[in-house]
Amino acid sequence: MNVFRFASRVLIVTIVCATGTLWLGWMVVPVAGFVYGLLDRGGRARGSTAAIGAVLAWTAILGAAAARGADVRAVAESLGAVMQIPALAFFGVTLIFAAILCGAAAVLGLGARDALARRFREG
């Protein structure tokens, strides 16, 4: 898979995760990952592609909020303090949460696709 194809897959996941989160909330992320794993035929590393896409999606949402004047840093500092972790770590926890949801679901989506394909072949 060349870089362009990889980037385009990441971009698709990013767009789906970002718009889905904006409209429907965080539960869209694992659903998007699973569907991506199920539908994408050519990708080698669906899990990491989906995880990166989800991370970029949520980073974009937070970045856009910060650009509008939202004090994202204050949230990271305060919630980091509540959880007794550095502000950056709280930011990291948020993104890792999205990454696991999307990445793991994509791997399962691929597995489901494979199982369905085998059943289709046998049937």
Added chain:
Amino acid sequence: MRYLTPTSTVPPKPLTLSLAAAALAATLYAGLSSVGPLPPLGGLLDPVNGVWGDAGTSVLRRNAVAKIPGLTGPVDVRYDTRGVPHIFATTEEDVYRALGYVVARDRLFQLDIQTRAASGRLTELVGSQALALDETPRMMGMTRAAERKFAALDPGGSSRRFMEAYADGVNAYIDDLAPEDYPIEYKLLNARPERWHAINSIHLLNRMGWTLAADDPDHMLIRAAAMVGESAAESVFPAHSPIEEPIQPEAGWTGPHNRFEQIAAPGAPDSTAAQLSALLERFRNDDQDAEALRSFASNNWAVAPARTRNGYALLAGDPHLELTLPSIWYEVHLVVPGKLDVYGVTIPGAPAVIIGFNRDVSWTFTNTGADVMDFYRETVDDSLNPTRYQVDGEWRDLVTRVEEYRDQSGNVIHTDTVRYTHRGPMTRDHGRWVSMRWTVLEPSDELRALYDASHAHNAYEFEAGIAQNFWAPAQNMLVADRSGSIAIRSTGHFPIRPGDHDGRFIFDGSSSSNDWIGFWPVDKYPQSINPKQGFLASANQEPEKPESEFSYLGADNGYEVWRALRINELLRASTDVTVDSMIRWQTDPSSVRADIFVPYFLAAVRNEDAVGRGDQVLDSAGVLLAQWDRKYALTNQRAVLFETAMQQLTDRTWDELLQNGRRVATPSTAILAELMSQPTNQWWDDRRTKDVIETRDDILAESLVAALRTVERERGAPNGGGWRWDRIRFANIYHLLHIPAFSALRIPVPGGVGTLTPSSGSGIFGPSWRMVVEMGPDVRAWGTLPGGQSGNPLSPRYKDHLAFWESGKLQPLMFPRTSAEMPAAATSARLKLEPSR
């Protein structure tokens, strides 16, 4: 089915699939379910609706527009540079609708949690862990009382109308609130705000009554009597303080009066008192830090024009309460042209300015601490499940009310049946039933009283208006007006008890002759207007001298007298009072308590040396204590020795009141001062030393030596820096959920036990709002609170006033007559409220 053809890549291995499934399952579980103290992570970390959503709410928008149902005209809200909203409306209903809206905008979570606490419904927010907290207000009858008070209000009267208007404003804000904008606390609790009900304002005021008028001196007296007999107990818990300078000035008094009497020696335990004490177990407090608790309350004073440099009356207000973030108070300015123009602080949830000023008068309160709660031993028809109680030989039916406690999902998790006699709620302790009568539970209309205060034109109108409707908690209401009058009155409803009873013991409930027979008339309340001395001051001390007809208010055991003595000392000494001196006095570091006790310690050192019982440690302690200037400044390095010695002295002197190693009641330090004049009184003997009979000087010397050893052990050498006051005494201002990251902890503060800005113990009490007002042709005012206007921990206004509070400085308060008087540079944000169509 094209997409179900085999993939071009190797399918995932079973192990990979298993790991992915496990990771997804675990993450989804954490995302959807609470794990330990954490809320579901999905809702929390969601970048739109989770805590990140609050990033956009930390700063009020510079220009905002909102609609409120029921509003009759546009309302202009201008926030000044301190974050204080100045609300300009055309009707009073509209101004309270707007107040509800702006308070919800800044303090929604506080509004909600305070009301749930007051109405015993915290379990609905945080679950069963809050059950014990919820039971207290319900078992004390506060929820039922709120419902009865609300029902008794005239639907067309100002209180009811303004409560409803306030509810409209709060609910307009809540209804427009998107989930992503919920205050961060809701997200941490996985909860959502509840719509506001008008009755909540009464729940809140009842809660203030509980905070300020539920401290009943009966408990201490009865517990002490159980240990040392009634005579000794009455000596150390007398009805009147042995050192006094009453709120109502006495002609001819030029200072405090001491009424020292021989203190009765501790005697044998009183078994009857022991039984009574068991009945009050529910109301028992831990008494180990009694002096600290009695040192906190409030200060206020006013100075007549003749004693001020500018020739205008001056007023200082300084209520001491539990310190919280956000602050208990919210600053606001309400303007309805021609009708209302009042600035001050409100409690979120109350449609009223509680302490403040208008164009003509300024006012502030301190707690009277009156004994307005009495107990009755009841005779019931069944010791476990009574349905009737006996009065004058006849059985009367008990009123029962089932209290249901629900969890976050609305499921009932617990029920209580609360029984009521005609006196009030009845509780069972140690097999006996005790009912309670308490003024906080009586029908009243405190909001009307506060409304009248806001509209007063002079000190007379203020005192007359507020006395009419203010029942509880009784307050020393101080006022200064623009014509130069100053006045104070201990205002509330004070019961008249039958015969010689003063309410300090438990009554026999089987006779109606023990019931209250009325309330004292207003003209009997302790009061003064324009006294010759030219100043008035209250710091929760005894309101009147004991010879007065209406002398027992129950306050005398409640609070230490030292702040009152110091204020009066400062006021007497100055005939050129300025705003600056009023502000400076609020954090005055001197202590009359230290002035009284330090000489006794130093004399004990000399006396012990003179009879050959001194030693090097005692002499060193004496030298170190003598170096103290008796001030609790931040850099002071000797106050810690005195405070530790006082703790030791208290522990050693009142050993007779120890039960299983803990003191059940602690007499005031004014009693300790009285005992100082009786050097061989039996109370000085430490019963724990069997073969020695100690005298005053023995105990003082032992306490000082023990203090020196303790402080050196804990804090090192006297000049090594560890003794500095700013390393010892702190204010701890906790967030409402006690989240350390949202709190302001270990703030060094000047002052000690007994100073005007008292600091001691856990540091969770202190000055909650400092205000100074000059009643000149144009009213000028200064103030600050320990926090900020916003309740949002992410907001720069969450604790932006704290630095001023810490340093004892006050900020000038803007008091424009119209919105046009607020220059753009002084306006930090604007909110336009419009009627919704």
